[in-house]
Amino acid sequence: MKSKNEMGKIIQKARLSNSAQMAAVRAGKLARSRVRSLEVDFLVDTGAAMLCLPPKEIEALGLRKLHKRDVVTANGLVKRGVYEPVRIEIMDREADLNVMEVPTGTPPLLGYLPLEALDLYPNTKDRKLEGNPKYDGKMVMDLL
Numbered sequence: 244m245k246s247k248n249e250m251g252k253i254i255q256k257a258r259l260s261n262s263a264q265m266a267a268v269r270a271g272k273l274a275r276s277r278v279r280s281l282e283v284d285f286l287v288d289t290g291a292a293m294l295c296l297p298p299k300e301i302e303a304l305g306l307r308k309l310h311k312r313d314v315v316t317a318n319g320l321v322k323r324g325v326y327e328p329v330r331i332e333i334m335d336r337e338a339d340l341n342v343m344e345v346p347t348g349t350p351p352l353l354g355y356l357p358l359e360a361l362d363l364y365p366n367t368k369d370r371k372l373e374g375n376p377k378y379d380g381k382m383v384m385d386l387l
Contacts, residue, residue: 251367253287255333255353261304262328262339279305283351287365287372291354293343294331300351301326301344309341333372336361336382 260280267273281303283296296304306326314323324344331338338360345352358364362382363372374380 251370253365253367253370253372255285255287255372256282257285257353258282258332259300259304260330260332261306262330264305265330279303285353286350287358288352289355289358289365291352292356293325293352293354294329294340294357295343295345295349295352295354296326297345297347297349297351299347301342304329304342306342312343314343331357331361333361333363334374336363 258280259282260278264273264278268275268278281300283300285294306329308324308326310325311322312325313320326342326344328339328341331340338357340357340360358372362375362384364375366373375383377383
């Protein structure tokens with residue numbers, strides 16, 4: 244039986260790569276072996292908007308800060324850095340998304356925008372992400 248603290252909690256492993264470096268590989272300007280990549284265990288958080296990483300992971304991926312944005316947190320309104328995009332790969336899906344910095348000690352968060360971009364849905368009962376049930380788990384994007 245799951246403890247109360249773990250009920251519905253979803254941890255999802257994902258592969259992240261520096262999107263700018265991936266573009267350089269496609270242009271023939273960088274060897275694939277030089278692309279900064281890492282695997283991350285994300286806490287799925289549908290209350291968060293973006294893909295959020297602590298400073299250590301941002302630095303490991305070699306991302307540059309684009310700007311700061313006001314964000315609402317449990318502690319009120321604060322400014323957080325927004326960084327260059329990463330390529331995120333989960334299951335057979337991928338997307339390029341900007342990264343928001345969270346404080347050291349905060350787990351990496353997978354918010355609702357990455358979930359939408361990847362067409363993934365949280366199954367809190369089984370504590371996992373699943374493909375869109377409307378389309379038998381296949382990735383289908385809305386253009387309406």
